[in-house]
Amino acid sequence: MKRLFANKKLLADLCVILALLLLAGGLALALRLGREAGGQAVVRVDGRVTERHSLAENGVYPLNGGSNILVIENGEAFLREANCPDLLCVKQGRIRYNGQTITCLPNRLTVTVEGGESNGVDFTVG
Amino acid sequence: MAMCIALAMILSYVESQIPSPGIPGVKLGLANLVVVFALYRLGWKEAAGISLLRVFLVSLLFGHAASLAYSASGAALSLVGMILLKKWDKLSCVAVSVIGGVLHNAGQILMAWALMGANVVWYLPVLILSGTIAGVAIGVVSAILVKRIKL
The missing domain is CATH 2.60.320.10 (N-utilization substance G protein NusG, insert domain)
Structure with a gap:
């Protein structure tokens, strides 16, 4: 069975995906904490x-x-x-x-x- | 290459028939499959041509006037990002597709911001998340296609 991805790149890929998920989570958290009811x-x-x-x-x-x-x-x-x-x-x-x-x-x-x-x-x- | 454009257009149409999950801008980006494939199998000029022509033709056929600006800015940003990442050659096409998906959303948000001055920050987390998920899905399928289809 051939591997679809070279291992080295798979690791880099996972880092990219993890970084983006953290970015989305962090942004969502920051927006939620910073929010206030508007007028x-x-x-x-x-x-x-x-x-x-x-x-x-x-x-x-x-x-x-x-x-x-x-x-x-x-x-x-x-x-x-x-x-x-x-x-x-x-x-x-x-x-x-x-x-x-x-x-x-x-x-x-x-x-x-x-x-x-x-x-x-x-x-x-x- | 013409076949790729036709395929990308059909995929765009198929996707437009899938009901949106309720949040605007969240979609799978099936047409990106063809673009990623072309990027790896045909070259970056072909991928760029396919992507931009597809956006233009699809907006003309199925979209309204405003959709061209949004799609084009998303597609252009996404293309530039993917081409650069591919040249860098440190990531497989899964991550390239993920970045492409996120950049596509980012491009559309930037355009919305430029056109309407809307406060779009609220949207970013949702669109980054959805772009990442869609990018993984498209990237995995593209990886299989790039591996299996020899031109």
């Missing part, structure tokens, strides 16, 4: 901010002319509906921590949790 959901289309909604108040907001529907519930934001066929943004689930993002590639739209202070003064209108 608002920031909606961007083509990289430009179009809307901000406080996570402290529950609400339903159609985005981008109705292409996606953003729901804020119990301090979490998620997309409930989208007009794209794969619905990947809906499957990305709920976000509540600073920096977490839901991305909708077809509509070039992102929802990001930002800002620790949830009562953004620029939003209490009336």
